[in-house]
Amino acid sequence: MLMRNLFAVVLMGLLLTAQPSRAALNVLACEPEWAALVAEVAGDRAKVTSATTARQDPHHIEARPSLIARTRNADLVVCSGADLEVGWLPLLLRESGNPRVQAGQPGHFEATRHLRLLEKPARVDRSMGDVHAAGNPHVHLDPRNLLLVSEALARRLAELDPAGAADYAARRAAFASRMQTAIARWEKEAASLRGLPVVVQHRSWTYLADWLGLRVVADLEPKPGVEPSAAHLARLLETLKAQPARGILRAAYLSPRAGDWLAEKAGVPALTLPYSVGDSPASADLFGLFDSLVAQLKAGLQ
């Protein structure tokens, strides 16, 4: 009897801590850029959290208990797709016991399904490193992709929460017009970067380079996802002596050692750029992210 009472008290306590949110939708984004986009399109109609931060490598995330709990309570998961989250998202979905967000359901949104991806390999083999068969999944660093994804996202939000359809459409239109103005401004500011040769650490910067016309001449990783080796760095140094680059682009979540070494030997600056929203106070939203990216590229590469 005592045990039963105790159980009832514990259960009551748990149910009370499960505060029902006033938002219509509970959204779990896989990465902070999608959380920011959902916030732009859904406003306070959605309670959105990100499974990862800008300082974590989205390829290598552990299916932590807290993430399983958040997936269980989500109405919608918004992820990059194209196998970026293949190491952890399937496990979260399976462990969640939540049928709404399983792949193929309306509550499962993958941004890359609404875009044409770059660097789609003709052939895939593990000896080629961590390649994604569907193409490069780091799509958010081209803001024009955000416009396309936001449109699909607004439609999906309206499907899940029809009462908010007009709201989502209006917010998406407002976001699009702000983003278009901003894109024009960034493109003008970054016009002088066009054609500049750069070295990257991992192909996270492909879409940014494609958008701003930067020329990627080398990758610190011998193969995608493979840590830079001494031999590969020595070869890179030779290449850079013959064909100098203006800078090394890297994200904060990767080890800076290889980039620092090459930067010093080759005499080019290594730029640790914000990879996603929330990396620093300046990149608190999507606009801030591109503001800081463009500013840091201009300051670092010229």
Added chain:
Amino acid sequence: MPKHALLPAALLALGAGTAQADSSLDELRAEIRQMRDHYETRLAELEARLKQAEARPAPAAEAAAAPSGNDINPEIGLVLQGSYARREGGEHHLTGYLTGGHDHGSSRGFNLDHTELTLAANIDTQFRGYANIAFVDDAAEVEEAWFQTLGLGKGFTLKAGRFLSGIGYANEQHPHAWDFADNSLMYRALFGEHLGQDGVQAKWLAPVETFLELGLEMGRGGNFPGSAAGGDRNGPGAWAAFAHAGGDVGANASWRAGLSYLHAKPVDRDSGMEDLNDVEAETLMSGHSRTWLADFVWKWAPDGNPRARSLKVQAEYFHRRERGDLTCADNTADGGLCSGLTDAYRSRQSGWYAQTVYQFMPRWRLGLRYDRLDTGSVDFGANNANLPVADYHPNKWSFMVDYAPSEFSLLRLQLARDHAMAGNPDNGQVTLQYVHSLGAHGAHRY
């Protein structure tokens, strides 16, 4: 284009009202200006969108999913494992414990450890299926073969078939996922390798922000601490219950803790040991085996990004009570003491292990583990005259360093001081091990 045509039409219609007073004319002019402005912005926006779309065409059909290798075929994976071990020869009993579980313990010298073939796929929108077949010489063992539900909702998941029990922490890990080259003494004593259940498992995830999972299992109970004959009944031969809780501590750390209970009903459970004359004796136990397990795992990485550095601390404790009858099979022909006598048997035993693994740079990890068991109190009844009642603490220190060129390959060196068997300390165990995985390799659990 029709929108261009609308503007003159609207102007014409408005033009018909020129007889209006001046004030209303002004109003109309303002309205026209407004409309023109509106259309111009709208047109500019449409043109910009057209330009965007031309610059980067969207895929032809949104529904056309990006093809990914194995959408229809099951994910197929193969794990290759092998080792070279340098250690004392001869028997390696766990002193004071009745054992007999399923164990792929490797012998010394060069070893091919079992080769695991895994197949997994979503069966349809409702179910997922998984099989893990371990190949060892002359045999293919079905380690796991189960289906689980995907769409029950409300946090419920049902699994049925043969699966690794959700009790404890390390129990659900296959040997390729272990942080050390061999199993902890605790799991060796409890289950041999791990507890596999043939049965059903129901799990429920509470609808709260903190991770809280409750699970219930009913199984055949054909594996140690149950027995094959114990599974021969209409009801479950073993049942288990577990609760797991977990969460994050800031952005850097996360944890999981669990409490589990297992009740098995062995019948004629076979365990070998040496009698008081040091002659090999076979014991058969029938009765009840009740085990409590507590587990705790804590993981840390700077910014929660384990790429460069990370730390994992893990500890588990068990307490097992067994009571029933024990027969010591007649071994007098070999000079033994047992004459086939059956009498009451009771035992209370406990043990624990704690381990920590530190990744100090990308690809390299160091690990330290300490195992300690307590033979506790064991009472063989009248068989106390034939069988030894040990007062010993089997223990073991293990140190390992491993190098993983990628997440699909791993090479490990392990040094250990193994005092699992009283009077036969093995102070210089050296193990070199490889674990490679080919093809699809599902994510490891937390």
